[in-house]
Each structure stands twice: as C-alpha cells, then as structure tokens.
Amino acid sequence: MDALAGSPLGWLCVGVTTLFGVTVLCTAKRSPAEKTNVLVWSLLPALLGLLCVAMLGAGEGLVVFCAVSLISSVCLGGRVLLPVGEKAVLITGSDTGIGHALAKYLDNLGFVVFAGVLNKDGRGAEELRRTCSQRLSLLQLDITNATQVKEAYRKVSEKVQNTGLWGVVNNAGILGFPADGELLPMSTYRQCMEVNFFGAVEVSKTFLPLLRKSQGRLVNVSSMAGGIPLPRYAAYGASKAALSMFSGVMRQELSKWGIKVAAVHPSGFRTGIQGTSDLWDKQEKELMENLSADTRQDYGEDYLLGLKSYLLHMPAYCSANLSPVLSAVLHALLAKRPHGLYTPGKGAYVLLCIFCYFPLWFYDFFISKMLSTESVPRVLRTSEAESKKL
Template identity: 90%
Template sequence: MDALPSSPLGWLCTGVTLLFGVTVLCMAKRSPVEKADVLVWRLLPALLGLLCAATLGAGGGLVVFCAVCLVSSAYLGVRALLPVGDKAVLITGSDTGIGHALAKYLDNLGFVVFAGVLNEDGPGAEELRRTCSQRLSLLQLDITNATQVKEAYLKVSEKVQNTGLWGVVNNAGILGIPADAELLPMSTYRRCMEVNFFGAVEVSKIFLPLLRKSQGRLVNVSSMAGGIPLPRYAAYGASKAALSMFSGVMRQELSKWGIKVAAIHPSGFRTGIQGTSDLWDKQIKELMENLPADTRQDYGEDYLLGLKSYFLHMPAYCNADLSPVLSAVLHALLAKRPHGLYTPGKGAYMSLCIFCYFPLWFYDFFISKMLSTESLPRALRTSEAETT
C-alpha cells in the first residue's frame, strides 16, 4: 500500500501519466505507420512515470517523468511523418538508379509522382509505365534543356492546379570520367556543372512557385564527394559541392515561405551513374587526345589505361541496396522537422566528421588508405627506381 500515491502531488503525477498514456494510444490508433515509434517513445515515459511515482515518491517521479517526456518528444518531433495523402512530387533523372527506384518507391506509397526522364521512350521509362500505378506521369525532361524544363512545369502545374507541388527531388546527375584532375578535359568539368549544378538550379527556380503554394519540400541529391574532397572526382565533386552549397543557402532563404530544403549526401551506391564500358572508351579516348605531350609522358599510357580497371571495379565497392537513400529522401519529404543534411550509406557520415573535425593531414592519410591504388604515374615510378 505504501507504493500508492498518498499526497495530492502524487495523485497529480499518476493522473498526468495515465492521461499521457491514453493520448499516446489514441495517436497510435490514428497513425498506424508510426505505431512502433509512438508506443516505444511515448508509452515508455508513461510507464516510467508510474514506476518513478511508486519508487521515488511523488516529487521525484514527476521530475523524472517530465524529463523523459521532453527527450522523447524531441525525438518524436524528428521521427514524426506527415501523411502521404495526395502529395505530388517531381523526380528528375528517373531513367535509372536512385531516381528510378525512388519513383517506384514513392508511387507504391501513394504519392502522385512526376517522373522526369531523359528518354521517355527508353527502357527505364517503359519499366515505370509497366510497373507503376496510373498516378505516375512520365515527363520528357532533360534538365539542361530550358525548353523541356518549362514544358514540364506547364504540365505539372496543369495537373496539380491550386494545390501546388509538394516536393521537387533534384536527382539527375552524371559522374563523368573518374581520373586525376589534371587529366580531365575542360569539357568534363563543364558537363558536370551543367547537369549536376546548373540543371538542378534551373529546375528549382522554375518549380518554386508551385512549392510556395504547398509550402513543400526541395530535396537535392548531392554526394559524399560534394562534402569532402575525394581523389579522381574533381569535376564531379566540385559540381556536387556547388549543389550542396546551393541547398544550404536555399534552406535559409526559403524558410520564410515555409519551404524546407534538404541535401542528400549518399556514399557509394550501385546506381549505374558510371555508365557503360563503351561510354568509358569514348571518354578515355577524348581524354588522351586532349592531353599535352609532356603530361602524357609523365603519366604514361599504362597509368591512363589503368584508370579503366578502376572504373570497371567501381560497382564492386558500391552497395546495391538503395533503401537507405530512399528512406532518407522520404524523411526529407514527409518529416515534420526534416534534417538539412542526410548521409545515407556506409562511411558517409564518418568521412564527413573526420574531414570537419580532424586535422587535414589525418583526413588525407585516412582517404589515401581508404582509396589506395597500386598504380603510379610513369614519372613517379622512374623517380622511385632511381632512388633505390
């Protein structure tokens, strides 16, 4: 009998705890998708409050109960998702990879999906037509073509009308050829910036009036290479870094309109962004034809051709399961309090932390070991041989 509350404060503590528990059960009934989170992070404080009231007394129990409630509420504020309802989302680059998987994923969840594709008659577009619901609409959308971007805007605005567009996912991107920055032709730098940065900016600017109507979300798929320097990804990384900085500025500027902006920095995933072996052959040919004679001599043709081996082995080091990226985009689209930055995938967050908080010499050492290659340019091999 001594465990029961015997003071007005004790009864108040017990009553608040019971009321909290009943409220949580009602929330779980209304939101079955989040039932596990709600039951764990709201019922747990309720039960803990009763236990504390019984063991610590009324005052101590109330203090512990309130403290745990604050922590769980903060956690649930991040975890809580809005209902899908009839929310409409535009995804660029839906032919293959993350964009293709995301279009299927969001369609399956009940979103109205506008899937922008580079080729509306291509195999990726045909598969979306075959496997997705009637809610999904395909858009011919080369994001470097201003006319196609404007035509896509007119088609989307006609369908969503006064409700606006809930989300824009700037996913379309190209990798270019992974090689030393000195070796890359200027055309590769320009092409990466044109697609990965300027294209995303163009789409964002054109579709922002529709996002303002819905107070929706702008999600930019950047890369781990957009947050940290990685050898052989100068052109790609620079374009993605520009996109990440654009996302940060837009997050600040668009908050006054109620629009939330997020950047996704995935680590290595198998998306097909590296293209085909035939595409590589075309790019390596362009690279070798544009190299100055002395640069070609210093690196050596065997080093240049060795880059192809690196290219062909890239997928083996990438994760084929895209679900971490899809979950991150979904959270960015539906969370009541989305993050400004997501780092899905193995090593993405750890590498970013090392770059930000450790000395640069340690980061460079870490990356050199993580991305170590046996091949050296000809001039360096010759220099080593002379000194031994």
Template identity: 85%
Template sequence: MDALPSSPLEWLCTGVTLLFGVTVLCMVKRSPVEKADVLVWRVLPALLGLLCVATLGAGVGLVVFCAGCLISSMYLGVRALLPVGDKAVLITGSDTGIGHALAKYLDSLGFVVFAGVLNENGPGAEELRRTCSQRLSLLQLDITNATQVKEAYLKVSEKVQNTGLWGVVNNAGILGIPADAELLPMRTYRQCMEVNFFGAVEVSKIFLPLLRKSRGRLVNMSSMAGGIPLPRYAAYSASKAALSMFSGVMRQELSKWGIKVAAIHPSGFRTGIEGTSDQWDKQIKELMENLPAATRQDYGEDYLLGLKSYLLHIPAYCSADLSPVLSAALHALLAKKPHGLYTPGKGAYMYLCIFCYFPLWFYDFFISKMMSTESLPRALRTSEAESKNL
C-alpha cells in the same frame, strides 16, 4: 500491498501515465507511417518511468519519467511526418538508380508522382509505366534542355492547378570518369556542372512558383563528395559542392515563403551512375588521345589504362540497398521539421565529421589510406626507383 496508489505523488504518476498512453494511441492512429517510432519512443519512456516508480519510489520515478518523455518528445518532433494525402512530387532523373527507386517508393505510399526521364521510351520509363499506379505521370525531361523544362512545368501546373506542387527532388546527375583532376578534359567539368548544378538550378527556378502555392519542399540530391574532397572526383565533387551550397542559400531565402529545403549527401550506393564498361573504354580512349604529350609521358599509359580497373571496382564498395536514401528523401518531403542536411549510408557522416573537425593533414592522411591505389604515375615510379638505387 495495495493495488491502488496510496499517496498524491503516486496518483500524479498514474494520472500522467494514463494521459501519456491516450496521447500515444491518438498519435499512432494519426501517423501510421511512423507507428513503430511512436510505439518505441513513447511507450518505452512510460514503461521506464513506471519501473522507476516501482523500484525507486514515486519521487525519483516521476523525475525519470518526465525526463524520458521530454527526450522522446524532442525525438518524435523531428520524426513526425505529415500525411501523404494528395501531395504531388516531381523527381528528375527517374530512368535509373535513386530517382527510379524513389519514384516507385513514393508512388507506393500514395504520392502523385511526376517522374522526369531522359528517355520516355527507354527501359526505365517502361518499367515505371508497368509497375506503378495511374497516379504516376512520366515527363520527357532533359534538365539541360530549357525547352523541356518549361514544357514539363506547363504539364505539371495543368495537373496540380491551384493546389501547387508539394515537392521537387533534383536527383538527375552524372559522374563523368573518375580520374586525376589534371587528366580530366574541360568537357567533363562542363558536363558535370551543366547536369549536376545548372540543371538543378534551372528546375528549381522554374518550379518555385508551384512550391510557393503549397509551401512545399525542395530536395536536392547531392553527394558525400559534395561535402568533402575525394581524389579522382574533382569534376563531380565541384558540381555537387555547388549544389550543396545552392541548397543552403535557398534554405535560408525560401524560409520566408514557408518552403523547406534539404540537401541529401548519400555515401556509396550502387545506382549505375558510373556507367558501363563500353562507356568507360570510350571515355578513357578519348582522355588518352586528348592529353598533352608531356602529361601522357609523366603518367604513363599503364596508369591511364589502370583507371578502368578502378572503375570496375567501384560497385564492390557500394551498397545495393537504397532504402537509407529513400527514407531520407521521404523525411525531407514529409517531416514537420525536416533536416537541412541528410547523410544516409555507410560512413557518410563520419567522413564529413573528420573533414570538418579534424586537422586537414589528418583528413588527407585518412583519405589517402582509405582510397589508396597500388599504381603510381610513371614519373613517380621512376623517381622512386632512382632513389632506391642511390
């Protein structure tokens, strides 16, 4: 058997494969962050094509090879990342949870990070000072405080000067107490909207001039609950849904400035947003004290106290591994072609698909089974008992 190609078509296959190999090596050298993706999605089609040439002949092999190259090129067109360079990113809510982990992660990759914290002397801020590089700057930033937002803008603009700010990650958020919508005080609805929506809008508006200079990225950390209705999350879901819609509108409006906008809808992750046991006790006590007498009678104190049991079980259903969210945020910040919506985490995309593409009755039935609780309000238990006795 000849070692060299014996026909023009085989020579063509060999030439294309060599050219492809040189391209792969160049891409790996330019994009070290994406080295694994490049090697897998570029080398695999090449090997497949050569195998097909050997087994099926040059004609069929070339067709399979070209098809593989096309698919891998489309995939890598989405996966390709820009170099970090000296890109500067502002992250709100960096005291704990996703914001804290993201600040550390981006700092380790070489970003210039501005970490906005609710308490610049708190344990989260101290840990960032201790573990991160000198590139990271801490900002006292309560996003519901217009004065602090403006002061943060002045500090950031002074440091980035003419280069602009590459990215803003609106991560700060609160959960409130998960409870039936009827039970939640109006204060909870207002607090969720103030932090999760109005605060993010305020930060976005203030920092957009810096994003225009760099033609950078606006990333809004929404939630799976911002895309689908979930029982007991009325206040939180409404505020996150508002943030998601804001992201969609901004994505359209800011495209003419070269600014790309993304919303991230994580599923359940263990971030500490649900609060502590002492905070739950205080919130449930306030909730019970402020309920109308008729409502308290219908629900029953045992049902209301059972809300704490529900809160205690939330972390058990959440993942402690934040890497899917961090990867989504990095892609939103650096991808040449970022997605408009990211759904990291177990079940996030599945729930959204069921809500969008299945009948609502099926979605409601599905959610009722997935999030069912044993306890019922007192009035419903009484009604069931009376029905059984008839």
C-alpha cells in the same frame, strides 16, 4: 510509493503521464505506418521516467521524467510521417538508378508521381509505364534544357492546379570520368556543373511557386563526395558540393514560406551512374586528347590507361540495395520535422564526422589508406626506385 501516491507531486506525475500517453496514442493513430516506432520511442521513455519517480522521489523524479519526455517528443516529431494522401512529387533523372527506383517506390505508396526522364522512349521510361499505376506521369525532361523545364512546369501545373506540388526531388546527375583533377578536361568540369548543379537550380527555381502553394518539400540528392573530398572526384565532388551548399541556403531562405529543404548524401550505391563502356571509351579518348605532352610523360601511359579499370571495379564496392536512400527521401518528403541532411549507406556519416571533427592530416591519411590503389604515376615510380638505390 505510498507516500508518492498521496502527495500533490505524485498526482502531478500521474497527470503528466496520462497526458503524454494520450498524445502518443493519438499520434500513433494518425500515423499507422509508424505506430510501432511511435510507441517504442514514447512509451519506453515514459516508463523510464516513472521508474525515476519511484526511485528518486517525487521532486527529482519529476524533473527526470519531464526531461526524458521532452527528448522523446523531439525524437517522436522526427519519426512521425504525414499521410501520403494525394501528394504530388516531381522526380528528375528517373530513367535509371535512384530516380527510377524512387518513382516506383513512391507510386507504390500512393503518391502522384511526375517522373522526369532524359529519354521518354527509352527502356527506363517504358518500364515505368509498364509497372507503375495510372497516377504516374512521364515527362520528357533534360534539366539542362530550359525549354523542356518550362514545358514540364506547364504540364505539372495543369495537373496539380490549385493544390500545388508537394515535393521536388532533384536526383538527375552525371559522374563524369573519375580521374585525377589535373587530368580531367575542362569540359568534364563544365558538364558536371551544368547537370549536377545548374540543372538542379533551374528546376528548383522553376517549380518553387508550386511548392509555395503546398508548403511542400525540396529534396536535393547530392553525394558523399559533395560533403567530403575524395580522390578522382574533383569535377563530380565540386558540383555536388555546390548543390549541397545551395540546399543549405535554400533551407534557411525558404523556411519563411513553410517549405522544408533537405540534402541527401548517399554513400556508394549501384545506380549505373558510371555509364556504359561506350561512354567510358569516349571520355577516355577526350581525356587523352586534352593532355599536354609533359603531363602525359609524367603520369605514364599505363597509369592513364589504368583509370578505366577503376570504373570497371566500382560496382563491386557499391551496394545494390537502394532502400536506405529511398527511405531517406521518403522521410524528407513526409516527416513532420525532416532532417536538413541525410547520409544513407555504409560509411557516409562516419567519413563526414572524421572530416569535420578530426585533423585534416588524419582524414587525408585515412582516405589514402582506404582508397589506396596500386597504380602510381611513372615519374613517382622512377623517383622512388632511385631513392631506394641511394
């Protein structure tokens, strides 16, 4: 250590360490909420680097130290959040679920929130009026209604004026009736695409001029089903996959304007997206009425009627704690270097990795075991019984 302290490389190590430490402390000061994370992610690698210098010698140790400092800086840039200030954010689908919780969360953090709701006189809108600050504005916003989208743009433009809109969170979405893709009526496919994809595209295109002014953020809430194929989600998954691809393309195209785009793929959360029992009855009736005689015969009445039980049991497998999703959206809105894709919730990232990096037969086998149901179409039950007799 004495030889190191008196050598030019030793003094270089001290100088680099000092500069790195000052940078870390300045970053922590600018982002008090992330101070602990900043110090952990930065000072620990710096100490590790100095230890390497002491153990390996000045030359090799300096190389290791510079490497860990670079890695730390990359990680640090992804964790440092910009100040909230008076940043304005539009959230669609704020009546219930993630959008409703996000409107409250961002309002509590000091954002100027424009909460788009399907029903401005509904219970969700009333709760936002009652519990949120004066900064929050409610907008009547059916994202499939071009007139309402334009009117929302006019109202937001009047309020933000020259500062622009910092963020747009395309959260509004519908699930449809989870059933085998063959059974779903075309109206379900069209409705899912209309809300989950075309509506989000319409909102994005309309509000992009305001995002350009602020060099802000576009955040699209997709789904785990938008990144991996899941049984019974043909319509919903296809519409969310389209939204995810749209996000990826827009991320590339809008970077020249300084706009950052992120897609969020939550796993199962209890949001109420499955709807009410009245809606299920209506969707089930529509599904049954559109089936051909052959299809109805092959699947069997008990299998078809059992589809609703899947909806009834869905909440039991979903987490009621939405904080992972809210944290992901906040990071996408405020991080200096936000991720292009977020996968909050249990299993979301693991399943995506299995789908991307393992053989498809393995993924299909894994999903079939994980989501196995006791219900089997009538014809397959009959065929299996006959095989056993033989």
